[in-house]
Amino acid sequence: MNREDYIIVPTPLDFNLDQCLVYLNRSNQEVLHKVNGKKLTKLLKINESPLLIEITSGENALTVEFPFGTPSQEKGVAVYSYIWDWFDLGRNLEGFYKMANEDLILQNIVPKHSGLRIVGIPDLFEALTWAVIGQQINLTFAYTLKKRFVEHFGEKLEHQDEEFWLYPRSETIAALTVNDLKGLQFTTRKAEYVIGIAKAIVSREITKQGLLQLDYSDMKNRLMKLRGVGEWTADYVMMRCLHQTSAFPAADIGIHHALRKQFGLDRKPSTNYVEKLSWNWGEWRAYAAFYLWRSQYG
Structure with a gap:
């Protein structure tokens, strides 16, 4: 970490912040963060005090700036950890992309949004x-x-x-x-x-x-x-907070609509059918769900 008013968070080669920003910007009523172009601004609470951060993407890294000045090293470490958790940056997605490339459904979705990671809810x-x-x-x-x-x-x-x-x-x-x-x-x-x-x-x-x-x-x-x-x-909580890549909310209406669109159906599939289908995605069911959601907008 730099002893400046910013820190650098390294990202995997296959990470794309822009894809995550589309997800984060899906509602104009969102109040917990703001997306302005390619900049993401969020208020965190670190050690009982508020801390505003601004995130932009560079080459294989995120730059995190602090509009109100340099935080302590302890707070900087906490922010680094939060962002690492928030964007699931420690995950090796090679297996997911290989599986998706061979799957009849995901091969139509995943390449369009490559670099997207599950945007978590750490709390x-x-x-x-x-x-x-x-x-x-x-x-x-x-x-x-x-x-x-x-x-x-x-x-x-x-x-x-x-x-x-x-x-x-x-x-x-x-x-x-x-x-x-x-x-x-x-x-x-x-x-x-x-x-x-x-x-x-x-x-x-x-x-x-x-x-x-x-x-x-x-x-x-x-x-x-x-x-x-x-x-x-x-x-949903296991998927977005607890990093369980096998979690899959089979009853989710957004997933049903995404699959209906992919299959060209005149009605949404049943939850039982969706549950059975999801087992094709094995340990990557959560990522499959997240990409199916992403296919619904933008």
């Missing part, structure tokens, strides 16, 4: 509650609820006449009542689930570190013990 509380917020509603309304949730209960920093937000803390949400969230158009059940997850995180009933010690099956079962977390939610 377990955010991953779980964002998945719950998105249950059984369309993506547009899910982002509407998320925006309200963040702007009511998160923290904000202003820079150059723009607002940058932090996702609400689990401690803040654990102290809410169901009516607090119903006022934002959460259903009663969804409000109960989100508050219950917050309490489980605060009490350390469930932790990311603890989950990562479990095997795939036990990890999924542990997540599904949380009220409001079914198979789709567990698979």
